[in-house]
Amino acid sequence: MSKNRFAGSIPAEIGSLQSLQSLDLSWNYLMGGIASELGQLQRLEVLDISHNMLSGLIPTSFSRLQSLTKVDVSYNMLEGPIPDIKAFREAPFEAIHNNKNLCGNATGLEACAALMKNKNMHKKGLKVVIFTVIPLLGCLLGLIVGFFIFFQSRRKKRLMETPQIDVSIRWCPDGDLRYVDIIEATEEFNSRYCIGTGGYGIVYKVVLPSEQVLAVKKFHQTEVEMTSLKAFRSEIDVLMGIRHRNIVKLYGFCSHPKHSFLVYEFVERGSLRKVLNDEEQAVKxxxxxxxxxxxxxxxALSYMHHDCSPPIIHRDISSNNVLLDSEYEAHVSDFGTARLLMPDSSNWTSFAGTFGYTAPVLSLP
Known part of the structure; x- marks a missing residue:
């Protein structure tokens, strides 16, 4: 029955064939343990179960196979002691090799006592390694997690404490904004969140934990600009009160020695200048x-000049400061140079705005 591609385990019923003298099941796909019932074949003389995938111990019942003269159990995954009968003791090494861990009184095999000793030592050594390495790895992991938690808590504490130092913060009353959320969402204004750069600062796209999308304009921290910002604080409340479909909503303002910024609603297509410079969008x-x-x-300008009290003068209407939404609707933005026109105020003498977009007379000395 060799070379037949038989699969599965050896049928225990073969043990009932009391007159069987030769059993050759080699070169098949048999697996699992050897049925102990094969030990009942008292007249069996030849047994060949080589080149299979049999595993486990050779049954102790094989010690009763006194008629057995030739055996081949090679190329399996058998382990443990071989039966103490003549056929196994005198079997050539080729008939028992290529197994997992056979031992016993046969050519080429290690004595079972020595094998068990080596196995116990191996297990003991493995246990020592496990009980040594695992605690060390646990300690290392604990230290890493501890350091991570420590630095995260320090970073969060630093962010929480930052607004308490010479800082001015104003949020829109109907907005749900926090300084910490903006700093964390931009990873302290990492350049990969930058969506635009202007003369007064850099614009970042911010996605808050609430999934609200904002545009945050962080001002350059020059001495002149910081002085201008301080003068600008008194006008923030008025600008945050603006409600017009063509004016970008201002949600808040923060002035701090490290981070000073304005928080606006996010307008999808960006500036008019960007759209006009994009051939595909310009065609649309x-x-x-x-x-x-x-x-x-x-x-938008009419609303600021005539419907706001006091009137608001933008002073820098340009293609950079007109944003377009997904429907190409215009939204006036960037009130960094805006001023309130108080009834008793005089004309400004200093120039503000973008050259090429303001009245020529304003740029004359």
Whole structure:
């Protein structure tokens, strides 16, 4: 029955064939343990179960196979002691080799006592390694986690404490904003969140834990600009009160020696200048959209000049400061140079705005 691709375990029923003298099951796909019932084959003379995938111990019942003269159990995964009968003791090494861990009184095999000793020593050594390495790894992991928690808590504490040092913060009353959330969402204003750069600062896209998307304009920290910001604080409340479809909503303002910024609503397409410089988007800007854009900017300026009290003068209307949403609707933004026109105020003598977009007379000395 050799070389038949038999699979599964050896049937125990073979043990009932009392007159069987030769059993050759070699070169098959038999697996599992050897059935102990094979030890009942008292007349068996030849047994060949080589080149299979049999595993486990050779049954002790094989010690009753006194008629056995030739045996081959090679190329399996058998282990443990071989039966103490003549056929196994006198079997050539080729008939018992290539197994997992056979031992006993046969050519080429290690004595079972020595094998058990080596196995116990191996297990003992393995236990020592396990009980030594695992606690060390646990301690190392604990230290790493501890350091991570420590530095995270220090970072969060530092962020929480930062606004207490010479800081001015104003948020829109209906907004749910926190200084810490903005700093963490931008990883302290990491450059990968930058979506634009201007003369007054850098604009970052911020996604808060609430999934609200904002645009945060962080000012450059020059001495002149910081002085301008201090003068700008008194006008923030008025600017945050603006409600107009063509004006970017200002949610808040923070002035701090390390981070000073304005928080705006996020407008999808970015500045008009960016859209016009993009050939694909510029083509979509047909005359209807461009006329609607001009009307939107005019409506925004009219609202600031005539409907706000006191009136608000933007002073820097340019293609960089007009943002477009997904429907190409205009939104006036960037009030960094805006001023309130108080009834008793005089004209400004200092220039503010973008050259090329302001009245020429304003840039004259």
């Amino acid at each position: 800007m047909d005359w209807d959209k461009r006329l609607n854009l001009i009307k939107g900017v005019a409506n």
